[in-house]
Amino acid sequence: MTTDIIKYKDFYCDTVQRLMAVPSPSGYSREISELLTAIAAEEGCEIERTNKGCFILTVPGKDPDAPAIGACAHCDTLGAMVRSVDGNGDISFSVVGGPLLPTLDGEYCFIITRKGKRFTGTILSRSPSIHVYSDAKSLPRDADNMYVRLDEVVSSADDVRALGICNGDYICFDPRTTVTENGFVKSRFLDDKASVACLITAIHAMRTEGIVPPNTVRILISMYEEVGHGAAYVPPVSSMLAVDMGCIGRDLSCTEHTVSICAKDSCGPYDYELTGKLIEMAKKSGISYAVDIYPYYGSDVGAMWQAGNDIPGALIGPGVHASHGMERTHLDAIFATVSLILIYFGV
Numbered sequence: 236m237t238t239d240i241i242k243y244k245d246f247y248c249d250t251v252q253r254l255m256a257v258p259s260p261s262g263y264s265r266e267i268s269e270l271l272t273a274i275a276a277e278e279g280c281e282i283e284r285t286n287k288g289c290f291i292l293t294v295p296g297k298d299p300d301a302p303a304i305g306a307c308a309h310c311d312t313l314g315a316m317v318r319s320v321d322g323n324g325d326i327s328f329s330v331v332g333g334p335l336l337p338t339l340d341g342e343y344c345f346i347i348t349r350k351g352k353r354f355t356g357t358i359l360s361r362s363p364s365i366h367v368y369s370d371a372k373s374l375p376r377d378a379d380n381m382y383v384r385l386d387e388v389v390s391s392a393d394d395v396r397a398l399g400i401c402n403g404d405y406i407c408f409d410p411r412t413t414v415t416e417n418g419f420v421k422s423r424f425l426d427d428k429a430s431v432a433c434l435i436t437a438i439h440a441m442r443t444e445g446i447v448p449p450n451t452v453r454i455l456i457s458m459y460e461e462v463g464h465g466a467a468y469v470p471p472v473s474s475m476l477a478v479d480m481g482c483i484g485r486d487l488s489c490t491e492h493t494v495s496i497c498a499k500d501s502c503g504p505y506d507y508e509l510t511g512k513l514i515e516m517a518k519k520s521g522i523s524y525a526v527d528i529y530p531y532y533g534s535d536v537g538a539m540w541q542a543g544n545d546i547p548g549a550l551i552g553p554g555v556h557a558s559h560g561m562e563r564t565h566l567d568a569i570f571a572t573v574s575l576i577l578i579y580f581g582v
Contacts, residue, residue: 240570240577243436243443247569248414250274250439251432255422258347258407260314260331261461264288267310271456278438289457291470294438296451303451305472305546306576307535308430308479309460312423313559315406317346318378320396324389325382326356328406332461337376338560343409344383348399356383358408411561418566419491425555425562430478431456433553433569437576449581457535466535467542474509475548476579477536478572480555480562481527488525489554492567494575497550500529502537506547513549516578522571525554551575 253274259267264284271290275282281293290310296303313332320326326346330336339358346354361380362368374380383406389395412422420429434454441448453472457465460479469475481495489495496513497505517524536548553568 240440240574241566243440243573244566246439247432247436247566247573250435251420251429252412252414254310254428254432255410255412255424258405259310259312259458260405260407261311261459262288262331263314263347263405264310264458271310274435278435278442280438285468287459287468289455289459289465289468292438292454292456294441294448294452294454296448298449299451301450302473303453303471304580305453305455305469305475306434306579307455307457307466307469307475307477308434309427309457309465309535310431311458311461311465312428313461314408317400317402317404317406319402320392320400321382322392324385324391324395326385326395326400327382328378330378333559334408335560336378336381339408340376340381344406346383346400347405347407349401349404350399352399354385354387354398354400356385358382359384419563420566420569421561421563423562425564426480426558427460429555429564429569430480430552430572433478433572433576436573437580440573440577441580441582446582452580455535460535460538463533464538464542466539469539469544469546472546475536475539475546476576477534477548477550478576479534479550479552480558481525481552481568482529482532482558483554483556487527489527490525490568491554491556491563491565492571493523493525493554494568494571495552495554496524496526497532498526498528500532500534500537500550502533502540505536505549509547509549513551513575513579517575520574520578522574523567524571524575
């Protein structure tokens with residue numbers, strides 16, 4: 236595909252903001268289902284929902300008899316659940332996934348009840364005022380020492396229960412998505428909605444340019460990656476490319492302006508041949524890339540393998556700074572990723 240992919244900047248930015256605006260903590264796919272179904276219709280591709288709430292987008296290829304190739308990204312995000320309600324109406328929580336809790340001190344949130352009602356609140360330390368508590372600065376920011384202050388007139392657990400809030404209700408964090416004029420994308424949950432938007436942008440670019448991939452492409456959008464079993468089930472494919480965030484930090488080569496190609500993470504090495512092909516593709520096409528090892532990281536390919544799937548897999552993604560906190564990347568990294576996805580698709 237020889238087109239200048241950056242011309243799809245507005246489409247990408249609109250798509251990522253649409254995705255960010257819909258809550259989807261791990262295991263909660265009710266609302267994102269409507270959006271993904273709408274996007275699939277807009278892009279003229281098939282969509283199906285798996286029994287446990289993941290999604291498969293299918294882009295037909297030129298040769299229906301050729302083996303399909305796979306890609307995956309996850310639309311589930313970090314979050315929390317109501318654990319209990321204190322006697323004064325404060326809400327204790329249990330995390331979903333591994334959010335960096337100190338970054339949530341003072342963050343806005345909302346609770347979704349089983350009946351679909353929403354109640355806003357703020358996540359706070361148990362010592363939230365410098366003028367009152369001597370340990371306001373030093374109290375550990377962890378689930379035992381933080382709570383949700385509900386934006387309702389409540390003073391007891393019974394008051395909260397009367398609103399319909401129950402243990403097990405989801406707590407969703409405000410993503411605070413921003414795209415700056417100079418191309419930075421800032422938000423919670425760039426891991427991994429930034430990558431879902433990359434795959435959708437690749438589909439959109441092919442449709443707009445009238446390009447049909449040589450092989451059918453099946454894209455799995457998983458909803459349990461943050462808790463370890465997102466791609467335990469995958470559709471029939473000959474290879475699987477996970478598109479997930481690239482890490483930035485100590486002794487790593489990845490930046491906010493490159494696509495990361497991960498050689499190994501906490502689950503072990505990725506497929507040597509497929510990873511090597513991606514490196515050569517990036518090099519030959521002049522795509523800005525980095526190859527790194529992520530020791531505290533796992534992806535849907537790891538979940539796919541742990542479930543026993545005999546499919547070669549690799550991992551790429553845009554470089555994202557401050558993962559599981561207030562994350563940031565740049566459109567340079569986004570479109571380096573989209574470009575490598577399209578080459579992997581064979582277009």
